[in-house]
Amino acid sequence: MKKQYKEGRFNIKSSVPLRKHALYLLDKLNGHYSKQHAQFSCLFGWYEQGEYQSYLALGQNAEYQCRLYDGHAVFTFKVAEKVVLEQKVGLCDSASSIYESLFCHLKALIQASQPYLGDYFEGDISALPFLGGWKCITSNQAYEGDMIFRATLAELIVHVQGQSCLAYGDDLLLSSLQDVLSLDEFETSMKLAKPIGIINDQKVPECREYIGNLVELLNDVSGSKDKVVLGRKRHLFSYAPVTSTQLLNHVHNERFNTYDIIVEWADEPSWVCVSPETLIKKHLETVIVEPLAGTRKGSEFSGTAAKFRQELVESVKENEEHRVAVDLFLKSVSQYCQPNSVKLEKSKNIIDLGYVQHLKSIIRGRVNEGISIFDILCSIYPPATIWGVPIKESTSRIERAEPFKREFFAGAFGFFNLQDSANFALAIRIAKLHEQTVIVYSGSGIIEGADPFHEWMETDNKMAPFLSAVVRT
Structure with a gap:
């Protein structure tokens, strides 16, 4: 039926x-x-x-998937757990090539699946959203057997x-x-509203190891324009199971225009995200990206917040980090857009999230005919805001300095439909829930001249929505 x-x-x-x-x-x-x-x-x-x-x-009801096996990616389209289409392709080692291959083959799979939709669905489902996202792969070997992309058409x-x-x-x-x-x-x-009580926590890596790794990275980037985004995580151990709706209820703030995201699959841990950063939005021929790079602490006191805001405006390091991110997005998006249509609409706006302040720009363009959301993703992901530049060098540096798998942290969550409308948020300000453990992730951009302890404190500040949502018992 x-x-x-x-x-x-x-x-x-x-x-x-x-x-x-x-x-x-x-x-x-x-x-x-x-x-x-x-x-x-x-x-x-x-x-x-x-x-x-x-x-x-x-x-x-239906799902597009990609799983890694033995250096290959297996792309699958399922309806009601029945495999309708499956394709197996080889993958390259570099991060940019992995994602270029991922999004290229996803586009092909989605196009190939559409003639079959009439066999399984009554009527037109092209406007309905497939919800999900993809993981941030820093090493093929670490993700062997993992589902790295999935998007679900819900019942x-x-x-x-x-x-x-x-x-x-x-x-x-x-x-x-x-x-x-x-x-x-x-x-x-x-x-x-029930309080989330924690009995202990664990930092991965600990401060001493993080700063040691960062000092090595600073030696690597010395004398160059290179950047690398280094992440860390913090395990919060609760005395009782925590639900995703309970956690988001304590985390999100009505005063700030962030995404609210909960994603739960039966065979994955739950994820909660309050990302302030749009990776990409597309509707009809309009495409929008909103790079977020450059950070200073926030404050509930207006005078202190203004002081930090001025520091952000005047910081050479933060402005350079933002400029690099914007230039890369402009170059990547322009490849797929009509001549002279790509505009930097807002440049280095300051968004104040209370706990931190960021520099944010908005880039808008009109895509060429026949260009899909996945074509553009081939070029813009992974962005400098969560990875670094150059991509190849950043990949090896992340592998060396980050002692954990990022999973969905620094990947993306959102939706697309078969009319090629889409909205994806970068998966930052994010936590994973597993039984009685909440694992909070954050990262910061490292360039020449970065202060190791400042970067440690910045990553702590970025965890603030989740850290302030729990009570130590």
């Missing part, structure tokens, strides 16, 4: 802000549709022209905009959705 997506429009009555309501709604959907929740659950919330909207998704998709939502699913799922929307939010709010 073919799968159906009926459309239902529902009004929202909520006493809490829209971002909070979307989170509460996902928690209620997870409880009501437990079978679908066990397969896949996702919240992807973002701002569009100042207005917040979100996709909530549960269950698994139930709820698109929340303002005081209404559009829902897509079969008759059975939609018939009970109004009941879920009507559930009292007070019980959910009390459950998600």
